[in-house]
Amino acid sequence: MALDELTEELARSAAAGDHRALGELLARIEPDVMRHCARILPYHQDAEEASQDTLLAVARNIGRFEGRARFSTWLHIVTANCARTTYRSLKRRAAEQTSDELPMQKPDARRVSVIAGSRLDLLDAMEALEADKPDLAQALVLRDIVQLDYNEVAEQLNIPLGTAKSRIHQARKYVQGVLGEDYR
Template structure:
């Protein structure tokens, strides 16, 4: 994600610290400034624009509700990446559950257009399914993989966010990639 696109005014870290301390105006400005990038990042997970918008709204709501948890130890953009990735994945789970319920009710299910779902190693939907399987099998590996390969954070930022040594993060990403590749290949 290209967080943040800087515009004139306080930097996002300052806004986030002020919002965390209860400054409503700082929170409003923060949400306004991050919204386009949050939507863009959600679209990396969810190919349908409406689904990405739904995930982005959830992410912005989570930022609003939990900004007081931002302690300023890491960069705000790193904290935000985690919130956005979790919301996008939760939206995917919800959409998948709804589709299964519709299928159970013998209603037509909209299939994604493969031209809009391609991503490294398969479709986004296949990748999200593989992440679900990874989370079921090896939950401690998911965060590092999502932050590295989907959010495109560097290893140092991930280590800081997850409070792990850089070497551990690299190892987790490597093992998670192996698991996801095997899952995408139908081996898991």
């Protein structure tokens, strides 16, 4: 999400309470948010749901944007969190629907995209990491999903650079362990 300076200025104005700026900001970021959600969630309808949740979260929480970092960084984090929350919600709903039915069968490999399957496995692994070690998950999201460099991760988390690198390394090893040998 490479946002321009006008978008950054609109974000600062919206954070200060300018409702017109907020409306314009939401209209400007909507296509980028949808593209980012689509990279995380394999199905278009799921990505649309996450995108709408992200825009709502931005509208509700823009006052919390302090301007210490770029708005695009803040937006990346909000988008990734909303996409992961949407995924967890969909997974929970699917489990509730199948609890009274026959056990779920594995999807037919000929009908499921390898990329989509991999992303779902990765989302499961990220969910496990977040539940077990949230500090590591936060660092990994900033580095590998938001694509901040190591210095920016350290700055966002207010930790030393070496600690940021260590957390990211540990998080990657944890995720690899959850994903198994096929992903190493």
